[in-house]
Amino acid sequence: MIIGTAGHVDHGKTELIKALTGIDTDRLKEEKKRGISIDLGFAPFLLPDGRLAGIVDVPGHERFIHNMLAGVGGIDLVLMVVDATEGVMPQTREHLDILELLQIRKGLIVITKIDLADAEWLEMVVEEVKEAFAGTFLAGSPVHLVSARTKQGIAELKEALAQLAETVLAGDKSAPLRLPVDRVFSLSGFGTVVTGTILKGTVKTGETVEVTPPGRSFRVRGIQVHGEGVVEASAGQRAALNLAGLEKEGVVRGSVVAAPGYFHPTHRLDAKLKLLSTAPRPLTNMTPVHFYLGTARAVASLLLLGCEELLPGRESFVQCRLDKPLIAQRGDRFIIRSYSPVVTIGGGVVLDERPLRHKRFRRGVLERLQDLEKGDPLLFVLQKLAAIQGAPLSKLSQMMKMAPQQLANLLQQASREGKVALLGDLYVATAQRESWEIAILKELERFHREKPLLPGMPKVQANRVLPRKIAGQAYDALLENLKEQGLLTISGELLASRDFTPRPTAAQEKKLVEIEELFKKNGLTPPAPKDLWASLGLKKEEGESLLDYLVYSRTLVKITADIYLYGETYHHCLQVLKNHLQKNRSINLGQYRDLLQTSRKYAQALLEHFDSCKYTRRLGDERVAWKLL
Ligand SMILES: Nc1nc2c(ncn2[C@@H]2O[C@H](COP(=O)(O)OP(=O)(O)O)[C@@H](O)[C@H]2O)c(=O)[nH]1
Ligand SMILES: [Mg+2]
Numbered sequence: 001m002i003i004g005t006a007g008h009v010d011h012g013k014t015e016l017i018k019a020l021t022g023i024d025t026d027r028l029k030e031e032k033k034r035g036i037s038i039d040l041g042f043a044p045f046l047l048p049d050g051r052l053a054g055i056v057d058v059p060g061h062e063r064f065i066h067n068m069l070a071g072v073g074g075i076d077l078v079l080m081v082v083d084a085t086e087g088v089m090p091q092t093r094e095h096l097d098i099l100e101l102l103q104i105r106k107g108l109i110v111i112t113k114i115d116l117a118d119a120e121w122l123e124m125v126v127e128e129v130k131e132a133f134a135g136t137f138l139a140g141s142p143v144h145l146v147s148a149r150t151k152q153g154i155a156e157l158k159e160a161l162a163q164l165a166e167t168v169l170a171g172d173k174s175a176p177l178r179l180p181v182d183r184v185f186s187l188s189g190f191g192t193v194v195t196g197t198i199l200k201g202t203v204k205t206g207e208t209v210e211v212t213p214p215g216r217s218f219r220v221r222g223i224q225v226h227g228e229g230v231v232e233a234s235a236g237q238r239a240a241l242n243l244a245g246l247e248k249e250g251v252v253r254g255s256v257v258a259a260p261g262y263f264h265p266t267h268r269l270d271a272k273l274k275l276l277s278t279a280p281r282p283l284t285n286m287t288p289v290h291f292y293l294g295t296a297r298a299v300a301s302l303l304l305l306g307c308e309e310l311l312p313g314r315e316s317f318v319q320c321r322l323d324k325p326l327i328a329q330r331g332d333r334f335i336i337r338s339y340s341p342v343v344t345i346g347g348g349v350v351l352d353e354r355p356l357r358h359k360r361f362r363r364g365v366l367e368r369l370q371d372l373e374k375g376d377p378l379l380f381v382l383q384k385l386a387a388i389q390g391a392p393l394s395k396l397s398q399m400m401k402m403a404p405q406q407l408a409n410l411l412q413q414a415s416r417e418g419k420v421a422l423l424g425d426l427y428v429a430t431a432q433r434e435s436w437e438i439a440i441l442k443e444l445e446r447f448h449r450e451k452p453l454l455p456g457m458p459k460v461q462a463n464r465v466l467p468r469k470i471a472g473q474a475y476d477a478l479l480e481n482l483k484e485q486g487l488l489t490i491s492g493e494l495l496a497s498r499d500f501t502p503r504p505t506a507a508q509e510k511k512l513v514e515i516e517e518l519f520k521k522n523g524l525t526p527p528a529p530k531d532l533w534a535s536l537g538l539k540k541e542e543g544e545s546l547l548d549y550l551v552y553s554r555t556l557v558k559i560t561a562d563i564y565l566y567g568e569t570y571h572h573c574l575q576v577l578k579n580h581l582q583k584n585r586s587i588n589l590g591q592y593r594d595l596l597q598t599s600r601k602y603a604q605a606l607l608e609h610f611d612s613c614k615y616t617r618r619l620g621d622e623r624v625a626w627k628l629l
Helices: 013-021 029-034 062-072 090-101 119-133 154-166 363-373 377-388 393-400 404-416 430-450 459-465 472-484 506-522 529-536 540-552 567-583 589-596 600-612
Strands: 002-006 041-046 052-057 077-083 106-112 143-145 178-187 191-197 202-204 208-212 216-225 228-230 232-234 238-244 256-258 266-275 288-293 296-304 315-326 333-337 344-352 420-423 426-429 488-491 494-497 556-558 564-566 586-588 616-619 622-625
Touching (some): 002 013, 013 041, 013 106, 062 288, 062 296, 077 090, 077 119, 077 154, 090 119, 090 333, 090 344, 119 143, 178 238, 208 238, 216 232, 266 363, 288 315, 315 344, 377 393, 377 404, 377 420, 377 426, 377 430, 404 420, 420 430, 420 472, 426 430, 430 472, 430 488, 459 472, 459 494, 472 488, 506 529, 506 567, 540 556, 556 567, 564 567, 567 586, 567 600, 586 589, 589 600, 600 616, 600 622
Parallel strands (some): 002 077, 106 143
Antiparallel strands (some): 041 052, 178 191, 178 256, 191 238, 202 232, 208 256, 216 228, 216 238, 266 315, 266 344, 288 296, 296 315, 333 344, 556 564, 586 622, 616 622
């Protein structure tokens, strides 16, 4: 569990942490000299029940709010510190706004330095504090009166912290690792160490993690939690990681240590933004602002998707266009500060970390974001699936930043509800599958209309109406499903619509009989197709489809592109071959030609045809009986 401090500069935050833990978190020389916190401070805190919590002490000075923001991201509960002699001050309010925008939900109010205030004054400050925090997550929390100097109230505060700690939910340890880096330093003989609060997941020594920037993988050589070496650390802990081969220059506060493959820096985020009611002026479209997410910061221009300008106190969907890429995840909270004056003016929640470039005022865009805002992870999966037209579990788990097992459960549920289908190893939205099915059936109908004499459409040809990735197993699964619904038939490599049979017209029937007669009459000296059409008064294409039909109906057999034989003639040739090979070990071209009393040309074409049917196998100049004869 991580506890953070908040409050105006000099209100006694650092002193309070010292009173609670014995540790001075002002570690910089500069901090000691000037007596103020500049950067984040860290201390372990032993709870009365024996558990160790981490404390992040933040600077209160308005000039160092960016450091405060880097520290406050991963905290579970906050100590909101107010100086008894000064009462509520500007950064008390600004920190409170930030905590609200980041949706920190738990905390204690601490009025400190009570050794410096008399009872009457103190009562007034308590009233002021209650008023200032009304309507926030701290409304109604008990106000603790303490002195770090005299230790008055410190024991009670510890007790209250311990009780509140009981209610903090553990972070998700099985999710992919994500640790935003808040500190980088090198130890001589050790190399580079990064520290941060683990937001999600678990890290183990020996594992490989990805650090972005620089966007490369490193082995975890060692892990420390609260100064002790450990073999693993997980969500809700502060950890220091020693990464093998990492150069200090490559990594910065704002870098993210993550499970490899899950997180990609992005220049664009879709979000819901709230402008604080205390913002000095409305936010106009594409105004640049300081943007803070996790421990990272950037400059963002905000495209207002649903309104001309955003009035103080109002919310809007926005697309954040960042001046440098950040790592973000759906559900992340962020803060924005205006350029001048540099004050916190709002914040919001990331809805999509890899959106397309949007235009303003598009109904489809806004409706999609409304759906995403509902926070239903399945809706998000379905949107992603529709956008990329299906994906295998591994890819989807990376896109969703969810552990594969967890995602598989979600998908199983969705498939029971009929929202998702599995095609081979591709998950697709059911609606998407249906649109592909319709595309195939339409293509089949078109084919049958154009080629009414052909028994079916080759599978590979129907595949062309689908996205390229729907191939192999996924394609077969799609067809199989259509077959199960009784919407098409599959025979070998051919697809046909349900109930389709090739049906020649009466005129075609007449021509078919004529062609059949010609082949029947001429036996082993069949006409060449190309010579037929003119005499029969047929166009080449129609003639060819009539031939195809005769092959389909088994009246003719196609030997090569220009040699077709009448069915009976063909069977006679096959029988001759069989008879010979029953009595002899092999046959050669000359023998077969003599047996059939035909020309070399036909004998050779037939033998090659029989080879391809696996009736015969060629050994030098001879052929022997093979598998199917
Ligand atoms: N008398 C008294 N002085 C305090 C107390 N807590 C802090 N101070 C003093 O107030 C000043 C600011 O405290 P510090 O913890 O640095 O404030 P921060 O900026 O909120 O971290 C320092 O000089 C402290 O010694 C307290 O409980 N009683
Ligand atoms: Mg301080």
